[in-house]
Amino acid sequence: MENGAAGNGARTERPVVLITGASAGIGEATARRFAHAGWYIVAVARGPEKLDRLVAELAPLTQIVSLAGDVASPGIPGEAVALAMQKFGRLDCLVNNAGAGRWAPVHETDDAMLDEVVDISLKAPFRFCRTALGVMRPGASIITVGSTFGIVGGLNGGVYCAVKAGLIGLTQTLAAQYGAKGIRSNLVAPGVIKTAMTRDYWDEKFFNRINQEMTPFDREGTPEDVANAIFFLASPEGSYINGQTIALDGGWATTKYLTPEAMFADRMPAAEAS
Numbered sequence: 376m377e378n379g380a381a382g383n384g385a386r387t388e389r390p391v392v393l394i395t396g397a398s399a400g401i402g403e404a405t406a407r408r409f410a411h412a413g414w415y416i417v418a419v420a421r422g423p424e425k426l427d428r429l430v431a432e433l434a435p436l437t438q439i440v441s442l443a444g445d446v447a448s449p450g451i452p453g454e455a456v457a458l459a460m461q462k463f464g465r466l467d468c469l470v471n472n473a474g475a476g477r478w479a480p481v482h483e484t485d486d487a488m489l490d491e492v493v494d495i496s497l498k499a500p501f502r503f504c505r506t507a508l509g510v511m512r513p514g515a516s517i518i519t520v521g522s523t524f525g526i527v528g529g530l531n532g533g534v535y536c537a538v539k540a541g542l543i544g545l546t547q548t549l550a551a552q553y554g555a556k557g558i559r560s561n562l563v564a565p566g567v568i569k570t571a572m573t574r575d576y577w578d579e580k581f582f583n584r585i586n587q588e589m590t591p592f593d594r595e596g597t598p599e600d601v602a603n604a605i606f607f608l609a610s611p612e613g614s615y616i617n618g619q620t621i622a623l624d625g626g627w628a629t630t631k632y633l634t635p636e637a638m639f640a641d642r643m644p645a646a647e648a649s
């Protein structure tokens with residue numbers, strides 16, 4: 376599986392992680408988690424300013440390089456993996472985190488939204504996996520950030536739910552095909568986490584009712600909760616976990632929890648619930 380392409384740098388002693396969407400939210404927390412454990416990092420996102428801030432913050436802790444680009448651009452996975460190989464000579468973990476936070480019911484999803492979400496959140500992770508597999512050695516792993524909405528679906532989920540469910544399929548086929556070669560693949564499925572993607576909706580009644588009020592564990596999930604699980608899956612402690620979807624949601628996806636207030640509320644007319 377090793378890529379003997381010219382231009383690869385010397386193989387470093389430290390393991391290397393490539394994180395997409397590394398400059399904010401869950402990806403940023405993940406970069407911090409790996410940096411504190413001494414991993415070297417390749418950080419990918421579109422905006423160079425936020426990436427520069429991340430590099431400045433983490434450079435005292437570890438070696439980190441960044442690539443500014445849109446994951447939906449077909450050349451970016453190759454550029455990112457080549458950067459890892461040139462700088463560090465190895466790639467031990469790919470974290471497919473960048474995703475498009477766009478929601479609408481299916482009947483309100485136009486082709487522009489359909490294409491955008493599929494390009495960023497399904498085709499891009501697929502291409503990153505395909506490219507990373509070309510250089511990964513046994514012991515490496517791929518961790519993809521899906522969503523609880525890819526496990527159980529969700530109101531107004533539309534194409535977001537469809538691609539997040541598709542990522543579970545991708546994770547499972549990778550686990551079967553490349554597990555035999557010592558490369559694992561797993562998916563973390565966050566419930567709602569307060570980041571730039573959700574901040575505008577966080578206190579809305581409808582959002583609260585279908586998310587926070589249906590979560591039995593009584594605190595907000597954080598980007599660090601997700602980052603810790605990603606790191607665990609990449610680490611030797613997670614080395615027999617392959618093909619799994621792990622929800623980080625305080626119990627949202629696996630229970631039918633309702634707060635007492637929601638339990639005794641009148642059923643909302645369908646017209647108001649959409």
Ligand SMILES: NC(=O)c1ccc[n+]([C@@H]2O[C@H](COP(=O)([O-])OP(=O)(O)OC[C@H]3O[C@@H](n4cnc5c(N)ncnc54)[C@H](OP(=O)(O)O)[C@@H]3O)[C@@H](O)[C@H]2O)c1
Nearest residue numbers: 396398399400401420421422445446474567568570571572
């Ligand atoms: N927050 C939640 O409640 C939640 C729940 C379930 C699942 N998730 C999933 O978790 C992942 C991260 O979400 P988040 O909440 O951490 O989002 P966020 O805070 O908005 O951060 C998104 C990160 O991805 C980058 N990014 C976005 N689009 C990109 C693109 N096309 N190409 C390259 N980089 C891109 C952003 O930087 P630039 O804008 O500069 O590119 C930023 O670094 C997503 O896959 C999301 O679907 C989130």
